[in-house]
Amino acid sequence: MLWPLLVQDPRETRRHRRLPVLLIGALSLLALGGGCKSKGSVTISLELPATDELNPMTDPRLESFSLIVSDEDGLVQKINTVPFTPGQRELRIGELPVGSFGRLTLVGYSDTNQVLAFGEASPLSVAAWEDLFISLPLRKPYSYIAGGEAVLVFDTTRAHSADVVSPIELNSPGQTAAAVATMPDGRYVLAAVGDREQPASSNLLVFNTGQHSEAFRVPLNYSPDYLSVSHDGRWAIISATDASRITVVDMDQLLGGTDPVLTTRDIVFAAPRRAAFVRSPEGQDLAVILRDPLAINEPCETSTTRSSLSVIDLPEGNLLNTTNFDRGLADIASRPDDSRIFVADPCPAQISAFETDTYQTQALANVQVPRSLIAAGSTLWIGSWDESADVGTTAARIVIYKLELESPTPTQVIATPFLQEGYVLRWDDSSSSKVVLRANPRLVSVYHLSVPPGSSRISALVYAQYYGDYRSNPITDKLPNISEVVYNSFSYVGLDTGSGEIRRRYRGLCWAEINRMLDPVYCCEDLELFEGPRCNLGDFLPTGATSLFGVP
Amino acid sequence: MRKLLFAAILLPSVASAGSAAHARRRAIAVLEFRQGVSAFPGFADRMAKRLRHLTGLRVLGPTDARQRLGDQVDKFVAECQGQPRCVGAIGRRLRVSEVILVGMSSLGDVVIQISRVRVRDRRVLRSLGHTAPVGARLSRAKLDGLLRRLMPRRDFIRYGFIRIRSNRRGALVLLNDKKRGLTPLPGPIRVRAPSAHRVRVKKPGYVDFSADLRVPPDATVTVNAVLPPIPKAVTPFYKKWWFWTVIASSVVTVVGVTTGIMLTVGKKPESVPAVIRW
Numbered sequence: 001m002l003w004p005l006l007v008q009d010p011r012e013t014r015r016h017r018r019l020p021v022l023l024i025g026a027l028s029l030l031a032l033g034g035g036c037k038s039k040g041s042v043t044i045s046l047e048l049p050a051t052d053e054l055n056p057m058t059d060p061r062l063e064s065f066s067l068i069v070s071d072e073d074g075l076v077q078k079i080n081t082v083p084f085t086p087g088q089r090e091l092r093i094g095e096l097p098v099g100s101f102g103r104l105t106l107v108g109y110s111d112t113n114q115v116l117a118f119g120e121a122s123p124l125s126v127a128a129w130e131d132l133f134i135s136l137p138l139r140k141p142y143s144y145i146a147g148g149e150a151v152l153v154f155d156t157t158r159a160h161s162a163d164v165v166s167p168i169e170l171n172s173p174g175q176t177a178a179a180v181a182t183m184p185d186g187r188y189v190l191a192a193v194g195d196r197e198q199p200a201s202s203n204l205l206v207f208n209t210g211q212h213s214e215a216f217r218v219p220l221n222y223s224p225d226y227l228s229v230s231h232d233g234r235w236a237i238i239s240a241t242d243a244s245r246i247t248v249v250d251m252d253q254l255l256g257g258t259d260p261v262l263t264t265r266d267i268v269f270a271a272p273r274r275a276a277f278v279r280s281p282e283g284q285d286l287a288v289i290l291r292d293p294l295a296i297n298e299p300c301e302t303s304t305t306r307s308s309l310s311v312i313d314l315p316e317g318n319l320l321n322t323t324n325f326d327r328g329l330a331d332i333a334s335r336p337d338d339s340r341i342f343v344a345d346p347c348p349a350q351i352s353a354f355e356t357d358t359y360q361t362q363a364l365a366n367v368q369v370p371r372s373l374i375a376a377g378s379t380l381w382i383g384s385w386d387e388s389a390d391v392g393t394t395a396a397r398i399v400i401y402k403l404e405l406e407s408p409t410p411t412q413v414i415a416t417p418f419l420q421e422g423y424v425l426r427w428d429d430s431s432s433s434k435v436v437l438r439a440n441p442r443l444v445s446v447y448h449l450s451v452p453p454g455s456s457r458i459s460a461l462v463y464a465q466y467y468g469d470y471r472s473n474p475i476t477d478k479l480p481n482i483s484e485v486v487y488n489s490f491s492y493v494g495l496d497t498g499s500g501e502i503r504r505r506y507r508g509l510c511w512a513e514i515n516r517m518l519d520p521v522y523c524c525e526d527l528e529l530f531e532g533p534r535c536n537l538g539d540f541l542p543t544g545a546t547s548l549f550g551v552p
Numbered sequence: 553m554r555k556l557l558f559a560a561i562l563l564p565s566v567a568s569a570g571s572a573a574h575a576r577r578r579a580i581a582v583l584e585f586r587q588g589v590s591a592f593p594g595f596a597d598r599m600a601k602r603l604r605h606l607t608g609l610r611v612l613g614p615t616d617a618r619q620r621l622g623d624q625v626d627k628f629v630a631e632c633q634g635q636p637r638c639v640g641a642i643g644r645r646l647r648v649s650e651v652i653l654v655g656m657s658s659l660g661d662v663v664i665q666i667s668r669v670r671v672r673d674r675r676v677l678r679s680l681g682h683t684a685p686v687g688a689r690l691s692r693a694k695l696d697g698l699l700r701r702l703m704p705r706r707d708f709i710r711y712g713f714i715r716i717r718s719n720r721r722g723a724l725v726l727l728n729d730k731k732r733g734l735t736p737l738p739g740p741i742r743v744r745a746p747s748a749h750r751v752r753v754k755k756p757g758y759v760d761f762s763a764d765l766r767v768p769p770d771a772t773v774t775v776n777a778v779l780p781p782i783p784k785a786v787t788p789f790y791k792k793w794w795f796w797t798v799i800a801s802s803v804v805t806v807v808g809v810t811t812g813i814m815l816t817v818g819k820k821p822e823s824v825p826a827v828i829r830w
Contacts, residue, residue: 039821046830057830067826080826089830095823106828128820138830200683221682261697266680 040130042096044106046119047137049210053165056117056140060086061110061157065117067093072102072123074377084108100125106136107453114157115141115454118549119186137186139209141452143459143547144168144189145492146177147508148540151191153212156457156494156547159503168212170205174198179227179544181236183251186549188215192238194223204238204249209548218249218260227544228552230277230285231336235314237287239272246272246289248317267317269310276334276341277314278356285314286356288341294328296447296463297488299385300347300369303328309341311356321359333552335375342380344370351380351403351410367401367410372449372460376551378405383446383460386415391467395420395440398462398493398502400449414458414500418444421466421487421510437485439468452547457503460493461542486513492542508540578707579610579648581617583639585629587657591686592664596654602695603652607703608710608770610648617646629653634667640674650677652702661685666702678702712745712767716753718777723755735777745769753777 044067052058066081080094104124108117119138126132142165145152150167170177170193177191189209194202199222206216222243229236229251236249245268253263271292278286289310294303305328311320331344332354341354343361346369352361372383384399400414418441441464448461466487488511494504546552582603584596600613617625625642632638634655643651648671655665661683668677680702684690700708716725718735725732728750732741735753743749745767753761758779767773789795 040824042824042826044826044828046828048830065828067828091828093826093828096826097823098821126824128822128824132824259697261693262700264701266701268679 038129040098040127040132042126042132042134044093044104044121044134044136046106047135047210049139051211054140054210054212056108056138059108059116059140061114062086062108062116063111064109065091065093066107066109067096068105068107069096069101070103070105074102077101096126098126098128104134104136106138108138110157114456115452116157117141118453120184120549137210139186139548141454141548141550142209143450143452143492143494143545143550144180144182144191145459145461145506145542146180146191146544147490147542149174149176151177151180151189151207152492152506152540154459154492154494154504154506156452156459156504159494166212168207171214172201172203172205175201175203177544178224179238180546181227181229181544181552182209182546182548182550183229184231184233184549188255189546189548190227190229190236192220192224192227194220194240196223196242199223199243204236204247206254216254216260218254218264220247225543226272226274228275228277230287231334235277235285235287237275237277237289239269239275239289241271241273244268244270244272246275248287248314250315265315265317267312267319272310274332276332278334278339278341279337280339280356286320286339287312287314288332288334288354288356290329290332291322292328294330294346294371296371296445297443297465298328300328303347309343309354311359323354323359323361330371331373333373333375333380335377342373342375344373344382346370346385351382364405365403365408365410367403368399370401371445372447374449374451374551376451376455379403379455380405381449381451381458382410383449385443385445388440388442391440391442392469393440396442396444396464398444398446398460398495400446400458400460400495400497413497414495416495416500416502418462418464419502419505421464421489437468439466439485439487441465442467448542448545450545450547450550450552452550456497458495458497459545459547460495461545462491462493464489464491484514487511488513490541492545506542508542577608577610578650579612580650580652581612581643581646581648582614582652582654583617583625583629583642584614584654584656585626585632585634587655589656589658589662591658591662592656592684592690595656595664595690596652599652599654599695599699602692602699603703606696606699607707609707612646612648620646634665636667636669636676637674639667639669640671643669643671658686662688666698668702710745710769711742712747712769713740713742713772714749714751714765714767715740715772715774716751716777717774718753718761718779720753720755720758720779723753723758723777723779726752726754740772743767745771751775751777753779755779757782 048057049055062084064081064083066079068076069078070076078097082093101124103120103122106119107115110116117138118141119136121134121136141156143154143156150169152167153165155165172193175193175195177193179192181190187209189207191205193205202220202223204218204220205214208215222240224238225241226239234252236251237246239246245266248265250263254260272289273293274290276288280286291308291310292305293307294305307329308322308324310322313320327347329343330346333342339356343352343354345352349369350366351364351370353364354361367382369385370382371385374381380403382401386396386399388394388396395417397415397417401410402413403410420438420440422438443465445463446460447463450459468485490508492506493502496503582596582600597613597615600611603611628642639651639653651669653667657663664682667679670677716737721735723735746769748766751763758781761777761779763775765773
């Protein structure tokens with residue numbers, strides 16, 4: 001068919017003689033090109049933080065790296081582990097299988113298998129004949145704690161107060177970070193920041209985890225209380241109990257550079273608190289809002305709280321259903337690719353599953369007074385409430401349970417007596433003439449949990465109430481006006497999930513009541529102080545915790 | 553060269569969109585009632601003005617509403633006390649599909665409550681609250697932000713029309729390299745606006761027409777594509793000897809590459825090496 005066209009003009013016959021020459025040349029080049037084709041490769045380029053303090057590669061404890069390839073369902077397909085020597089600038093980490101995968105995870109370990117560095121990239125497609133370049137943010141597995149005029153940063157792998165990481169300054173005078181959350185890719189940490197005196201100046205601040213510097217700012221017209229990010233990082237929900245509303249933020253749009261004001265949608269709700277995200281069986285993104293939960297220190301016996309769960313669809317924000325309960329709920333949690341919400345239901349002492357399609361609740365397991373809850377894979381971590389039977393001899397404990405969803409029986413993984421506090425009767429800087437009245441905690445409630453990657457550590461926010469009865473104490477003779485002392489303290493606690501040991505404790509707000517009256521002058525004396533201000537009458541009340549690459 | 557030569561034949565004319573297009577635009581009214589608040593004078597009129605600017609909606613402000621229903625309209629709105637059923641009835645008389653009701657009260661600060669009421673079923677579609685100190689000024693950016701939260705996103709998408717005519721019947725019309733039919737087209741083509749587009753009109757035996765144009769919102773740009781016959785002396789490029797030589801070489805190249813790879817490389821590897829760099 002081509003040939004008649006090529007030769008149709010006899011005057012151009014001479015030119016057509018060039019054709020065979022061109023064809024032979026092309027074929028020769030092709031044979032060469034084909035012969036040079038080589039096997040593909042994968043180059044992982046690490047995105048590292050700008051400062052040594054944040055950079056995980058400068059940690060002298062790093063001993064090895066593992067590269068883990070998982071499929072779309074999260075099942076591990078291959079793990080390559082190689083030793084690491086400080087000073088290296090390149091690491092050959094073995095062969096990766098050809099194919100499409102859901103996630104690539106890079107983990108740096110110490111000699112005791114502590115996770116010191118973590119990073120993820122997804123999804124990826126490894127080809128046999130092509131070179132693949134992947135950019136992977138690698139970070140230290142920090143926990144971020146909200147509650148003060150800065151976001152506190154804790155290296156969960158460190159046990160000593162000497163290893164303090166610089167906090168993230170909010171640069172918003174007078175404002176407090178009420179809640180924090182991290183993006184699943186580890187690039188950003190979000191803080192809901194507000195001022196109850198001037199609610200209109202509140203913001204959602206998005207910080208780059210590579211520099212701990214502000215990257216985005218979304219104005220809010222109310223003082224926020226809680227913040228959640230969906231498992232895929234697409235949505236963030238900020239809730240404000242006083243303002244009776246939630247704000248849904250389209251994180252894709254925000255991080256993509258859209259005007260922040262255009263990325264939000266407000267929904268009016270009475271008393272919203274925690275939000276959890278699920279995907280319905282039809283693939284619809286849903287959010288469930290826990291409304292009117294139990295207060296941190298509210299016991300079941302005297303509670304009049306009635307909670308409810310509201311289901312809204314995203315992105316429209318339509319309210320699909322509200323289910324009311326005849327009792328107070330404490331917390332909710334969810335996990336990716338599961339349409340159920342897990343509910344901490346302390347007053348019947350159980351963990352339940354709430355179906356987001358039928359709006360029915362089903363009991364999963366009996367757990368002693370669950371007050372906080374998170375879901376990590378197929379495991380539920382449950383923070384509990386413990387009271388001392390005899391405060392004179394026994395301290396109330398931090399109690400944390402673990403519930404595997406396949407098994408109906410929870411395991412108590414941590415039951416550690418909590419630390420003593422003391423009340424300073426006389427304080428004189430110039431001498432050691434002070435009298436400290438020691439007290440055991442009579443009540444400990446774990447009101448928030450966060451699990452860093454690897455699950456060898458757990459971050460808990462803990463409320464403790466101490467009681468001291470000094471009526472029969474010899475000191476009473478000298479100071480007859482002192483009889484009963486009650487302290488209320490709030491702490492961030494880093495726990496070892498293997499031994500149950502308290503590895504870190506940062507005590508925030510603590511106040512004392514003497515003879516049932518608030519004492520504004522003296523402060524609690526932390527007798528086994530790990531970190532935190534020694535005398536703290538109200539500048540830091542830990543209200544939220546999150547772990548980079550962990551849950552939530 | 554030909555494009556340049558015939559660029560002068562493009563006769564764009566911008567006019568208001570036709571009545572059919574106009575009929576598709578939703579009509580809304582912005583009404584206001586105040587509970588003893590004199591701050592933010594003309595707020596609803598300002599809001600209506602911004603809505604006209606940002607959206608393709610037909611917007612009636614309080615002034616327009618007074619012209620239609622008389623000065624009593626403010627009294628009617630005040631008597632409604634924000635009740636959607638009552639506000640919807642006013643919207644029905646104004647022949648709009650939605651009413652945006654701006655309520656202002658004072659509780660220390662000025663509290664501005666804005667509700668969108670659908671006239672058909674008197675349903676509140678969305679409600680926003682905003683507080684501002686007395687004497688403050690609501691910036692245009694803030695007002696725009698409120699409107700964007702209040703109205704659905706699709707309302708902020710505006711359209712224009714391109715009407716394409718040609719002196720040749722059966723000429724293929726391409727808009728941004730996408731086929732849109734043969735001339736004469738049944739009507740103008742709706743496009744997002746403001747926007748830029750490339751129009752091409754071609755027919756075998758005639759010189760292609762090409763033009764770049766910008767479409768403003770709610771307007772129609774008319775393009776008269778004149779396609780003169782190709783002069784006979786001109787040989788089409790596909791009859792040139794070099795054209796088919798290049799085609800043949802390309803085909804052989806592709807076949808050769810595939811064959812070369814198949815012969816020289818052989819079995820596909822199951823894994824590839826990985827390296828981490830920083």
